[in-house]
Amino acid sequence: MSFFNDSAEVIAFAAQIDLDEVKAQFEKLFIMQRYRDVMHIEMPKGHLFVFDYGVLVTWGVNPAKQEQYLVKLKAIAKEMNPVQIDKYHFLKADKEATQLAIIQDKLVLPNLKVDSLLALSHALAQSVKLQHFESRAEQTISSNQYLTTTLAKTGTSPINRKALAKLRAQFFQTKSDILLQYRSLGAPEFVVNFPAMEQLYLDLSMHVALKARIEFLNRKLQTIQDLYDLFAEEQNYTHFSFLAWTTIILITTIMLLLLFK
Template sequence: MQTKKLISYLSCEKFEKNIFTSLEERYKCNIIKDAVIINLEEDEQIILFKYGVFICWNVKFENIKFFMDFIKNFEINSFDIPFIEELNYTLENEFKINFDTIYLNNLSNISKIAISQALAQNVKLDQFEKELLTSIENNSSIPLQLAHTGKINLTKKEISKKIGELFLVKSKMNLHYDLLDTPEFFWEYPEYENQYEKLIKYLDIKSRVEVLNKKLEVIQELLHVLGDEQKHRYSSFLEWIIIILITFEIVINIKDHF
């Protein structure tokens, strides 16, 4: 069997629930657990997951484009540029992965879903990595300001906005973190989990998740720094109010004595 293209796409945060019904109306589909298998032309399949990912198995470029145009109406928080990863696959006697080529020992739908689960997690992890890195880079000036000037050169409103932005990033990662766990799919099909685990290891997903956790800790530290600064400014404001009130009271008492 010749080598064929295996392309992963992450086009949005997630798909609307009614996408499954619309896909069934337009394509020949099978739904197995959380995956939709879409049959196009002969030997062309797309496996779609609700969290914005679809995997193209040997699909022509024009069919991919047509499919992307169709699902655009069901995307929630679409990305301007989709996350894309490419591999190859072929049929062999023994399952293995070598030089970006997956050698499958069978081409059943279940086997393809097992592989697609790992590929879907891979591109979702790409998204998390990029968003966290962007957030850290956008706020890297905060520790530098503290180191050079001993204070943060932001207004109270700007600090509140920064806290909100960082909290949204952190909570989003925590909310969708289960997407990087072993899928429930393998509770029913444990015989395919070995293929999934081999691909997870090849894509270095577990160590990348550890790095992701470290970056989340950086976000948490930034939140602490900004929170402390906000408390300090509020305390300073109260102190000045107290000083002004005491001064005012002293002035009044002096006037009363004269």
């Protein structure tokens, strides 16, 4: 197995990409193999793994060639996302090893078999995809920070019912998009069926803290939901209070009219 260099790059670039279109784009040039949600492309020097949730993982690929292939993938991708990139270096362990070793950003692999690269690519792809979800949650929190600040200072909601309904609808769309793509963050079926590959996947997913980050992301989403619920309750209270006082004034007016009739 030959590599151009010792660089491994993980590039999130889209929400989705059709692997059949990926095959049509590259099958005349390289050896290809599909593994459910990922397409493996074997090059003369290096390997590409294209995940259907819009992530490319490269191992030892010529940077100039890699950029060319990424341009082709972007051309057939659906719903482009801001590009996010993680970079690592890799090498094979000198002695007979069965486990992955990680030293800073260097991955010391027990072997360079395609199955091993695939298992590791799953964890790397999930990590960079999770970054996209985390970024969207952070943006939502930041854009709504003024709401809690104003409420704390004035004790009243800084937005009206219509504006709040719009914000809640936007958040619902964001949350739905994230939940729909959550399937990409679970343990892949491929590695679960092969204990050695599963261990590689688990070791790397632990290193990039996948489980903890997913739990933290869920808490962030719940915090945003709680914030909107708080404002909805405050506005409902204000609305019902207004209706109550309106009713009291109306009844009082009617009674006075009847009294002095």
